Amino acid sequence: KGHGQLEGLNEARKASGDRFSRVSEQIGELRGMIVDTNKMMSKVEVSSTKAIDLVESVHPEKLMIEVRRQDGKIEALRASIESNEAIMKDLMLEIKKMRDKMGVFKGIEQVIALNEEVKQELATIKRVEGNIGLHADRVEMIFTEVQKKFAEFDRFNETVNDLDKMFKKMQSDFERIRVRVEMKLERKDFLDLLDKFNDFEKHTTNLLKLLDERNKTVKDDMDAQFKTMANEYRKKLDAMRPPTKPLPTPKEPTATPAEGPPGVAVAAASVAQPVSPQASGEDGAGGDARASGMGAKLKSFFLKEEKPPEEKPAEKQA
Missing domain, CATH: 1.20.5 (Single alpha-helices involved in coiled-coils or other helix-helix interfaces)
Structure with a gap:
């Protein structure tokens, strides 16, 4: 223990x-x-x-006093700066307004200049309209004359068509005559008929030549009239133009028969379209060709038919 x-x-x-x-x-x-x-x-x-x-x-007490003084100065400067900024803004707005007003004044001057130019152009246009109204009646008269002349051309074409129908009728008659010749008719009847046809052929060829000459003379007269009218209107328009600022000239038409103002050129083009010199020449040449072709057929036909009467005695002897 x-x-x-x-x-x-x-x-x-x-x-x-x-x-x-x-x-x-x-x-x-x-x-x-x-x-x-x-x-x-x-x-x-x-x-x-x-x-x-x-x-x-x-010395903090003195420092606080200085700081407070500086704060007061800063506040005063801040207020003055804000007031200056407000003044600057107002000045900028006023300057912008002044610029806008100056731009408006510049635009008004340009508008005034344009107004004067437009007034001058309107005055020239009114003068041109007055002259055009004065000469419109003359243009209408010329247009009616041209229509009449083209109506004559239509009548000439109708006569040519009638001659063509007559040629066709003569051709049918000669076909019937050929049938009769085949049935041994006498030669005197054919010679008489041939003389009649030659006379008719000469008459028709002379008539066709006269028609061609008439067409050519009418065309030349119309061209001369249009050229003189174009020159007159051009001189008048040049005299009516203002010397300071000319109006823009219209483009020259290419397919019209004569140069001139637009109204006259259009009228000439509208009138000149229905008939062309080629058509009239072709009608005359066609008529001559038909007449000469028909005469050649008849001559060859009758030359062929001259041989059987000489061979009749031989046939009888046989």
Whole structure:
């Protein structure tokens, strides 16, 4: 029992020794920490004394008074700056308005100049319209004359068509005569008929030549009249144009018979379209060709028919 108690006491002593060693270690650590804190406190005291000295040297009350004064100055400057900015904005708006007004004045000057130009152009246009109205009656008279002449051309074409019908009728008559010749009619009748046909052929050829000459003379007269009219209207239009600012001249028509004002050119083109010199020439040449072709047929026919009467005695002898 005593030995067990001694062992328990030894163990308790060891445990208490361990505790004391731990406590002594903690106390040493606390001492080191206290030393460090003392050092820090001394440094803080030194720095605080320095700060206090600096603050006292600066005189914070005077500094606050200066700061407040500077704040008042800043507020006053800020108010003046804001007022200056408002004035600058107003000035910019006024300058923009002045620019707009100046632009309007420039536009008004241009409008006035354009108005004067338009007035001059309207005056020239009115003069031209008055002259055109004066000469419109003359153009209508010339147009009616041209229509009459083209009516004559139509009558000439109708006569040519009638002659063509007569040629066809004569051809049918000669076909019937050929049938009669085949039935052995006498030669005198054919010779008389041939003379009549030759006379008729000469008459028709002369008539066709006269028609061609008449067509050519009428065409030449019309061309001369249109050229003189175009020259007169051109001179009048040149005289009516203002010397300062001429009007734009119209483009010259290419397919009209004579150059001149647009109204006259259109009338000439509309009138000149129905009849062309090629058509009139073709009608006359066609009539001559038909007449000459018919005469050649009849001559060859009668030359062929001259041989059978000479061969009749031979046939009778046979």
